[in-house]
Amino acid sequence: MQQNDQNTFDAIVIGSGISGSWAAKELCEKGLKTIVLERGRDVKHGDYPTAMTNPWEFPHRNHLAQQVKAENPIVDRCYAFDESTAHFFVKDKEHPYIQEKPFDWIRGYQVGGKSLIWARQTQRWSKYEFDNPAKIWLLHSLAHSL
Numbered sequence: 407m408q409q410n411d412q413n414t415f416d417a418i419v420i421g422s423g424i425s426g427s428w429a430a431k432e433l434c435e436k437g438l439k440t441i442v443l444e445r446g447r448d449v450k451h452g453d454y455p456t457a458m459t460n461p462w463e464f465p466h467r468n469h470l471a472q473q474v475k476a477e478n479p480i481v482d483r484c485y486a487f488d489e490s491t492a493h494f495f496v497k498d499k500e501h502p503y504i505q506e507k508p509f510d511w512i513r514g515y516q517v518g519g520k521s522l523i524w525a526r527q528t529q530r531w532s533k534y535e536f537d538n539p540a541k542i543w544l545l546h547s548l549a550h551s552l
Contacts (some may be wrong), residue, residue, distance in 0.1 A: 415441045423519020446515030449494075449522060452521045456490040466487040480505065484512045486523045 416438035419430045425441060433440045447453075461468040468489045475482050478498045487495055496513040503511055513522040 412475075415439050418443065421519055423514075423516050424521050426519065427521075444517050444519075446517060446519075448517045453491070459490060480510055481512050483510045484523075487512075491523050 417433045417440045418432075419426045419433070419442045422430075422442050422444040426444075430440050430442045446499070452545055456464075463469060465471075466489055470482070470488060470492065470524050474492070478495075480498050480503075481487050481495050484495070494514050494516060501511075503512060505511070512520065518520060
């Protein structure tokens with residue numbers, strides 16, 4: 407039997423969220439032939455049906471109905487789970503698990519995982535965020551020592 411090089415990979419990354427995407431990036435940069443497997447859909451720019459909806463236009467003013475909260479005690483612990491984002495979360499009934507330790511397994515089945523439900527922001531730190539405070543501290547120390 408001949409091996410099909412087209413379907414041979416050095417690494418398989420499961421999930422395209424923040425961790426999976428970063429792992430795939432690092433593996434590719436090290437020269438490994440990498441595949442990322444994602445179970446969810448590819449969210450396109452127009453797939454944000456509530457992006458331009460004002461809070462008062464939601465049936466519950468962008469709060470969840472008590473029944474939804476009661477049916478999803480785990481996912482409801484996430485600050486971003488509300489009427490405007492509920493369609494990006496996996497509900498507790500769809501993916502039940504037994505919580506043995508204080509860890510809330512909140513999931514989003516779409517390309518990018520939960521990065522799409524982090525209140526539409528992700529901090530992108532660079533070396534400058536760490537260098538500048540050190541320089542300011544050094545200048546401040548030098549000014550006080552003169």
